[in-house]
Amino acid sequence: MSAASGDVGGDASRERILGRIRRALADVPRYERPRDHPVVRDYLRAHGERTPAESVDLLAENLADYRAVVHRTDTAGLPPLLGRLLASRGARRVVVPTGLPGGWLAGARVDLVTDSVALTPRELDGADSVVTGCALAIAETGTVVLDSGPDQGRRRISLVPDHHLCVVRIADQIVDSVPQALERLAPGRPLTWISGPSATSDIELDRVEGVHGPRTLEVILVDGDPRSM
Template sequence: MSSRDLILGRVRRAIADVRQDDTPYEQAVDRSYLREHGRRSVAETVDLLAENLADYRAIVHRCASGELAATIAGLLAERAAGSVVVPAGLDAAWLAATDVTRVPDRLGSTPRELDAVDSVVTACAVAIAETGTIVLDGGPDQGRRRITLVPDHHICVVRVPDQVVSSVPQALQRLDPTRPLTWISGPSATSDIELDRVEGVHGPRTLEVVLVSDQPRADVTS
């Protein structure tokens, strides 16, 4: 008997006593909970996102769409990045102001090869203000999950306000659960038993989030 058969057998035994007329799952759970906490304007929601991202030690920048290429070039220059991983569907204009070596997101890239790359630039699927979370879904402008887990520096671009929602329930409405979702709240971090925080253990040590809109704003940094 395979592991699959064993698990399915346990499931069948667990539900053997469920009546055919039992309340359907989608009706059995009360889902009348709050969709968001409080009422906020679009600007207030974006401000909350920036505040919570910074609270998780992400570095937050704001710029207008016409300033995005220069902003990304400046962030790569500050890191003295010599190479950057680029998802296949990333807008080429985002990197037009830098001559940093582009490393394509390839199926055959090894962890060692990705670890040798200085930075990665991606878009995102959605950003959640109440939790300060960025969600990637492996779309063409985000690439494979591993390119955002191995390089030490991740620049993630969030389109404001289109990709910003208030809450997790609102985000789930936009996401496809069959896609490879990566939920990011700040740079990678963990703590030992004495609560000593260590960053960069299982993901990028530095996360920089660029909130790009048609209205320029001063940078907000953590």
């Protein structure tokens, strides 16, 4: 199929979708707004009650169930742990967001590649690892959420390199459930929801990792506040 015919097909599909939306909204008065019909949110906000320590344990369990590798440390132990994890993979070129605290990788024997608009996909693909923070983590689903904050960078740096090290603060970044997460996340920000390393299955249900993101996800749960490092 030529590019031109592909564009025509895309336009036709878009018009079909928009046409269905218009027909569905045909009987809605022009003055009506979404706030005129509040959505009833009477579902459970969390499945059971937990202590903070139990939420951390559940998060670690569900992350591991999704084949993420989980580590725990305190603030002082974060830099040496990151250094050991990168060294164990033989990582040399490591991508970092512009706002990643400099002390996190103090002493790590790597070449740091700071995210920028000039960083090409080829350069990203040639990186060994990426180190980021996160917006929050969800215990019940084993999910880490990034929102492109200063210590997370643009979405692509957590999708292209083959190895992602993600730091989660235990004290203030772990919530129990998706409803609790949505209350804290800004809907206008680019959100990336990560539950384990990238994986997909073909029609034979053969699992393949690393197709849409890193093959290896390592999550570091930090007791303390490493932001000032």
